[in-house]
Amino acid sequence: MTRSDAAVGPDPTPVGEPTDERFGELPVLADVGHDRVPDVGPDEYYHRDAAGGRTDVEVVTRALALGMNVLLKGPPGVGKSYLAKYVCSRTNRPLYRVTLSETTFREDLLGxxxxxxxxxxxxxxxxxxxxxxxxxxxxxVLLLDEINAADANTVAALNAVMEAPETRTLTVPQTGETVAPHEQFRVVATANPGYQGTYELNQAFEDRFRHVKLEYLPTAVEVDLVFQRTDLDRSREDAVERLVSFAGRLREAYVDGELSTPITTREVVRIARFMEDDFMSLRDAARSELVARVDEYDETLVRTLVDKRL
Structure with missing residues (x-):
């Protein structure tokens, strides 16, 4: 069976050839107008320091350039998925994103x-x-969010396609077709280690990834980021520091299991935007954003923390 006489839907659009331009350590591909190349907009990713004097973006793009798959590990809200989206947007790579769970099956990945x-x-x-x-x-790039939330049978569908580039293959059991993966194909996965509802990945599967750990931004960096992405004047620095410190308290509550909704930097920035031109006070802006954002079971706790700390 060939794809042309047995498949339905839009024909594949192969990525462009590598150019001389690089983003981090990864070649930028020629722009072929692929509709799955993400647009990150003006809210760019913050490059964090990593080991060896390199940034997390440099480490991830180096791994991808070397033909490796990447596993981004860390608590929710640190920008793991956004980092993958950011790299793809800057290098003209189409991104296919799947959020995994125990109800995800092989067919959800293969077709x-x-x-x-x-x-x-x-x-x-x-x-x-x-x-x-x-x-x-x-x-x-296939982005697999929460890879450790999928069961072993689903993960097994990825084994052969994540081998070394010269030996990897992809077989479609339903049709018998064997797909030779494109040389630019990569898998990026995210994981929240140790959280409820997750599984331990087996060693052989974990070895197919270059692991990169991400943490929340340092307080001072997140404060600066808020000012960069809003029109707030530096005279409001005390209020922004209180806001960022409060976000840190909510993140601790999430890690400790008190809160079921993680708080990201994007939410902190949205709160700050509603403080511009004195549209809302810090407390009102935080309450307005967060009470609507969190799970209904968390509303009482969030209201209490807002009133006590802001």
Whole structure:
């Protein structure tokens, strides 16, 4: 079976050839107008210091340039998924994102057979690529959020396609097709180690990744970031420091299991935007954003913390 006579949906759009330009350590690909290349907009990723005097962006792009897959580890809200999106946007790589859970099956990654209407009006069965298969054909990046929330059977579908570039393959059991992954194809996964509802990854699978650990931004850096991304004057520095410190308290509550919703830097910035031009006080802006943001079971705790600390 060939894809042309058995598949339905848009034809794959292979990525462009590598150019002489680089982002971090990774070559930028020629822009072929692929609609899955993300647009991060003006809210760029903050490059954090990593080991050896390199930044996290340099480490991740180096690993991808060397043909490695990358596992980004750390608590929710530190920008793991955003980092993958940021790198793809800067290098013209299409991104296919899947959030994994115990209800994710192999077919959700590989694709499935569907009944469709043929040109003659009859109903026929055709194959539809899933995100893994499509990314492998095109040379895109498959982003697997919460990789340690998937069961072993789902993860097993990735074993062969995540081998070394010269030996990796992807077989579609339903059709018997063997896909030769594009040389630019990579897998980036994220994990929140040790959180409820997650599994331990087996050693052989973990060894297929270059591991990179991310932490929350230092307080001083996050304060500066708020000023960079808002129109607040530096005369409001005390209020912004209180806001960032408060976000840190909520993150501790999340890690300790008191709160079920993580608080990101993006939410901190949104709160600060509503403090511009004295539109809202710090307390009102925080309450307005966070009470609507958190799970309904967390509302009482968040209201109490806002009133006590802000």
């Amino acid at each position: 499935n057979l569907q009944l469709v209407s043929a040109d003659g009006g009859e109903t026929v069965t055709r194959w539809v690529d899933g995100p893994l298969t499509r990314a492998a054909r095109e040379g895109g």
